[in-house]
Amino acid sequence: MKSLTEAELHTYIDGALSESARAEIETWLASHPEDAERLRAYAEQNALLRSFYSPVLDEPVPAALLAVRPRVWRRYAAAAAIFALGIGLGWMIRGMFITPQILPVSLARLAATAHVVYSPEVRHPVEVAASEEEHLVGWLSKRLGTTLKAPKLAPLGYELVGGRLLSGPQGPVAHFMYQDGRGQRLTLYVSRQRGEPRDTAFRFSQEDRVSVFYWVDGNFGYALSGEIKREQLLQVAEVVYKQLNP
Amino acid sequence: MDRRLIIEHIPRLRRYARALVGDRYVADDLVQDTLERAWNKFYLWRPGSDLRAWLFTIMHNVFVNQARRRRYEIEQAMDELPAIAVRATQGEQLELQDVDRVLRSLPVEQREVVLLVAVEQLTYEEVSCALDIPIGTVMSRLSRARERMRQLLGGQAVMPLKVVK
Numbered sequence: 394m395k396s397l398t399e400a401e402l403h404t405y406i407d408g409a410l411s412e413s414a415r416a417e418i419e420t421w422l423a424s425h426p427e428d429a430e431r432l433r434a435y436a437e438q439n440a441l442l443r444s445f446y447s448p449v450l451d452e453p454v455p456a457a458l459l460a461v462r463p464r465v466w467r468r469y470a471a472a473a474a475i476f477a478l479g480i481g482l483g484w485m486i487r488g489m490f491i492t493p494q495i496l497p498v499s500l501a502r503l504a505a506t507a508h509v510v511y512s513p514e515v516r517h518p519v520e521v522a523a524s525e526e527e528h529l530v531g532w533l534s535k536r537l538g539t540t541l542k543a544p545k546l547a548p549l550g551y552e553l554v555g556g557r558l559l560s561g562p563q564g565p566v567a568h569f570m571y572q573d574g575r576g577q578r579l580t581l582y583v584s585r586q587r588g589e590p591r592d593t594a595f596r597f598s599q600e601d602r603v604s605v606f607y608w609v610d611g612n613f614g615y616a617l618s619g620e621i622k623r624e625q626l627l628q629v630a631e632v633v634y635k636q637l638n639p
Numbered sequence: 640m641d642r643r644l645i646i647e648h649i650p651r652l653r654r655y656a657r658a659l660v661g662d663r664y665v666a667d668d669l670v671q672d673t674l675e676r677a678w679n680k681f682y683l684w685r686p687g688s689d690l691r692a693w694l695f696t697i698m699h700n701v702f703v704n705q706a707r708r709r710r711y712e713i714e715q716a717m718d719e720l721p722a723i724a725v726r727a728t729q730g731e732q733l734e735l736q737d738v739d740r741v742l743r744s745l746p747v748e749q750r751e752v753v754l755l756v757a758v759e760q761l762t763y764e765e766v767s768c769a770l771d772i773p774i775g776t777v778m779s780r781l782s783r784a785r786e787r788m789r790q791l792l793g794g795q796a797v798m799p800l801k802v803v804k
Contacts, residue, residue, distance in 0.1 A: 400778040403785075407756055407763070434789045439757040441738040442658070446758055449654040455667055458649055461674040594675050 397421050402428060406436045456623075457597045501607045504582035504616030505600030507559055507568055512578040512620075519555030519570050529556050533567040537585060539613065543569050544581065544636040549629055551579055563587055579619040579629060586614045595630060597623060606630035610638070645677055648691050651759065652698060658754050659702065661743060669705070673698040692761060695769040699751065706747065741791045749784035752777055 397418060404410055405418045422429040511518060521529040526543060534541040536558055543553055551571035559566040559582075567583040590611040598605045600618075604626045607616035615637070617630045652673060656666035677684075677697050684693050742750055751770060755761045756777075763781075767774040 399782050403778065403781060404763075408760070431786075431789065434793060435785045438738065438753075438785060438788055438792070441735060442742065442754070442757045445735045445738055446654050446658045446754075449657050450650045452650075452653070454649050454653070458653075458667065458670055458674060459646065461671060461678065593672075596671065 397428075402432060403435070406432055406439060460597065461594065500582075500584070500586075500609075500614045500616055501596070501598035501605040502600055503561060503566075503584070504580070504607065504618050505598070505603040505605050507566070507582055508578075508580045508603050508605075508618035509601075511557070511568065511570065512580060518578075520557035522555040523553040525555075526553060533558060533565075533583075536565040537567055537583065537613075539585075541567055541583065542637060544633045546571050546579075546629060546632060549632060550574060551629065554578070577619070577621060579617060579621075579626075581633060582614075582616040582618065584614050586612055595627070595634075597627075599623075608634070644690060645674065645681075645694070648694050649674070651691065652694060655695065655754055655759055656698065656702075658739075658742065658758060659747075659750060661739075669698065669702060672701045672705070676701060689765065692765045692769050695755065695759070695761070695765075696771070699770055737792060738788075741788050744791065745784050745787060749780045749787070752780040753784045753788070756781055 401414075401418065405415070405422075410418070422432065521532065523529075530541055530543050533556060543556065546553070550573045552573075554570040554572045556567060556569040559568050561584045563585050565585075567581075569581040569583075571579045571581070586609055591609055592611065593609045595606050595608050598607065602620050603618050604621060604623050605616050605618045606626055607614065609615075615633070617626065617633055619626050619629070649670065652670050653666065656669045656673075657663060660666045660669060673694065677694055680697070684690065742753065745753065752766060755766045755769060756763070761769065763774055763777050767777045770777070772780075
């Protein structure tokens, strides 16, 4: 009997063998109990791995994954680049050391937390009120080291309340707050992202009662939070995105 | 372009990603990045060819790029893994969890091959295509991975392996 290769033995448990090949391997195994035992163990591994991971197939697919669409925003990439270019600090930090990148998921969580903390404030929801918008935007721009804008959401019924400076894991964070006629508040969280500049599409996260749309554009992460329905928030998020990337 | 074509593969992409990276949220981020990339490169897919294998290829590339960026984190995670064999003696549930821990202790190149063959049931040729490695490399990684898992799961004595070329 010709000696079987390791690869041939593996084909026995991974399927797609002709009858004759199968018979040949079985003859071999009958006289090589160690190989037979090994293959039995490998086949058992297959079964264990499948039963451990296959329940994922029955989980409902998160809406965020179903919502992924071809990106039409590439045309804004040039404009986004201007946003990313007005940066001195970023260039100095770039490449100096490897830092674990903050995951967009945690961006959503941080933003939702900030939303929950500040949006119920009645007397001090913001540090600098919208009446001093120019000062607010100038101040936050200086602290983040880029040129920020407070998006104009009045056409959607949301007026700027003001903003504040927060501390995030990546340094200063700009936090803008908006409010509609019924007192419903939205917050926009803007933070610098470490690591290589990159772009992502919109992502959605539900953090308890707070809905968050977030995205990374170059060196900055953006998260828009509100306790409103996903579709309504998306509408606002799209306007915010377009205004930041004219 | 038919969205359903890609959407019907999402559950399997999620299963593979979950097994590959472990954490549910990190895995879904990987799937999301994969889907975004697939959409943007959909024009490169040849209709009639295996869409699923093509999606696994994209996921592999996204994963490798992310891993390169996040090497530090991954190395840290690897340090926390148990180096000793786990004996499954307390029923099936324990064995199931052991298989996850043992899989996670494999080098990531071996983990990918094992998962694509054993769980996703791709053929060796498809794995070779998806990971862009020669089929001989697929076989040697598979063989090493399975033997290492067998030792860790069963606490077996090390058995010398035939060289696979």
